[in-house]
Amino acid sequence: MNDILNKDTSTGALFSRALDKKLTSGISKQHQDSLRHVFNHFMRFLGPDGRETPLKDLTTGQIEAFLQQYNTSATHYMNKRRDLSVLFNTAGRMIDEYLMTVRKTEVRRIKATLHLAYEREQLQPVLGFLKANHINLYRCALMTYGCLLRPHEEIRLLTKKHFKMNNTEIHLEGNENKGGRVRVVFVPDYVREEFEPVLNAIGRDDNIFSLAKEPFNDSYFSKQWSREKKKLLSHGLIYPKQTLYSFRHTAAIDVFRRTKDVYMVQKIMGHASVLVTLKYLRSLGEFNTEELKAAAPVL
Incomplete structure (x- = not known):
């Protein structure tokens, strides 16, 4: 009023x-x-x-x-x-007005872009290259894969205080992740062992990449990846459509193939709805029409 x-x-x-x-x-x-x-x-x-x-x-x-x-x-x-x-x-x-001004503007169709998942035999060489050439990118990629967090916001903004239970869990508030809900993420041993020396050396409110209270800027990982991608491509370690985000896709495929549990994938990825997870898995080629037909109930 x-x-x-x-x-x-x-x-x-x-x-x-x-x-x-x-x-x-x-x-x-x-x-x-x-x-x-x-x-x-x-x-x-x-x-x-x-x-x-x-x-x-x-x-x-x-x-x-x-x-x-x-x-x-x-x-x-x-x-x-x-x-x-x-x-x-x-x-x-x-002003109690229902305005259609923006709604009447042109709508443009967005073409889906696929971050091509890594093949199993690519993972160790790519991670090894990043570890030797750019430690922050390596740690981001490792966490993107191991914790299935999104690199540019969820991971980039992590501080020591986000790590709980002897660094075996990451706790995110609703405004700290895309799903908008409180999220608890399991930290695999290989991720925990990489980050524990960092966590032991910084303050509670310090960022785990900048090692200071202020995180790196929004485009930090995008710019760093763009630079390293040229080298990765020249060494034949990645394909053009593979990105930093591809580590998350690769992990989702790995979880689904091992568990065949869509709800487990939804939970571990932090999707708000299982429908989002189904769409996600279809976009990665994990479902096709023949498989869905084969799984249909039979009378």
Whole structure:
């Protein structure tokens, strides 16, 4: 009610309040950063006059002109469209208006990109190369595989305090992982043995990679992997579509093939729904039509 009573219904004022509301709603740091980014870019795009325009007077044409800046890929475009829509919807509720402005903009189909899983015989050579040439990438890859955590957010931001039970478990709060729920992850011995010397040398709030309270920036592992990937390819150790994320896919396949238990894969990967896990396994080629037909109930 207070939002409705606030008489300033300009786009700039409403968007600013909408951003503040989302930043205090318990969303992940990655989502917060995405919303800040699109907010700042959109405010610059509108300029002083546009920011003073009533929100409900903005046109779909204006929004499409803004989104055209993100034409480098369908994924980039749709991510910005999604983030802008979040702020629009939040701001619209503040004035009790259901705004279709962003929803009417062009929708682009995102082509699925597969992070090709590693073959069993590739794992040790690739990990061995990373250990010899880039210790942080090696440790990230080892944890991506052994703990099935996501490298760029969940792993990159880990501190000593996340490790519990004599370093045999990693505990993540809901806002620290993509699933949005409290998550407890088992740490295999080979991961624990690699990280224990690090954990013994740093403070409780120190990051396990930067060894300081501030973690490396968001793109740290992406940039480091890009550099090392050229060497890995030249040595014939990996294929072009294999990435840092491929270690997680490889681990998921290994768990499923050993257990044949989709619910176990869901739990260990931290998926919110078993449907997500089924889609994930299909994308990795672990299910095909003939297998599903063979498993169908028979009368």
